[in-house]
Amino acid sequence: MDKAGVRPSKNYKDLVVKASGYENLPFGEKDCRNYINKVRNKLLGEGDAEALRNYFMRMQENDSFFYVIDLDEESRLRNVFWANAQSRAAYESFEDIITFDTTYLTNKYKMPFASFVRVNHYGQSVLFGCGLLSNENIDTFVWLFEAWLKCMSRRAPNAIITDQDRAMQAAIARVFPRAKHRFCLWHIMSKFPHKLGSHSQYENFKGALLNCVYDSLNYDEFEKRWQQVVESYNLKENAWFCQLYGEQYQWIPAYVKDTFWAGMSTTQRSESMNAFF
Incomplete structure (x- = not known):
């Protein structure tokens, strides 16, 4: 498929379909991409x-x-x-x-x-x-x-x-x-519609989420706004959203402004x- 010009992301998704789900593949998209790159590199004349x-x-x-x-x-x-x-x-x-x-x-x-x-x-x-x-x-x-x-x-x-x-x-x-x-920051924010867009109330809390990220002037203000969004829209079980919170020191403007x-x-x-x- 790679030789035919199929992009690695679509190549991987085809494997997911054939395996009937992500959980049935023993490797992730990154592993697939690395394997393709490794084989491509062998073609370097x-x-x-x-x-x-x-x-x-x-x-x-x-x-x-x-x-x-x-x-x-x-x-x-x-x-x-x-x-x-x-x-x-x-x-x-x-x-x-x-x-x-x-x-x-x-x-x-x-x-x-x-x-x-x-x-x-x-x-x-x-x-x-x-x-x-x-x-x-x-x-x-x-x-x-x-x-x-x-x-x-x-x-x-x-x-x-x-x-x-x-x-x-x-x-x-x-x-x-x-x-x-x-x-x-741009890469993370661009994932919000894809990761959270299926939530029934996404349009309602999107504005509050953007204000939380961009307008919080200090740690306390961010923590308060973030928890309000989590509790008001039942996002405690969203693994991706929780992972973002655990990495707030590396992307939230309020946490990195001292550098x-x-x-x-x-x-x-x-x-x-x-x-x-």
Whole structure:
């Protein structure tokens, strides 16, 4: 199905239908996507991998260019990271916060494209390095973060914004243990209609929920408003909603405002960089 052009999400849903339910599959959509990416990566031709390496070597001759290539047991290209002199120099001035994103897949091999981005003092997006990944598991993210950290003279950021990916979260805790990790607010809020839209009273409490998230000025105000929504609309049994509450320190504005974020609350800076590539 992947070779026929079927997207991984639809590919997985087809397996769910054939298995008669999510509970009958011993793996999740992320596992399915990682498997597909792993098989795709084996298709990376020797000529292309060699051309990439040769290009990086030429860049390194005339510039403060940095790259790392990760090979598998059969010496096939698995992951790659690179950053040019401009990216490395820019990080010396703006090393306090970065956004990280891997949603871009528009390339010949459909490998996840990862980008490290921040805004400068003019509000412009600045690229701090990027890579192509074979999959999106913990080990891969640890490899990428370590490569990026080495490139930036082991100066870790004070804060980082990503989506809610669990593998990404675990890798950040391992490589950047002191960094404040914030989830992309836009990604979370965009899930509300999908996760809660089937609730019979969703339209009634949607406004109260948005006010709770965006208008709460402190912890107490947020807690009070959140509990009112939970109790008034019987959301105690909603597992996704309860999980969000348990992670409020990583996405609710009232809980993250004590950290400097350069005016950013989402990973859209990283995503907008995809238009360039």
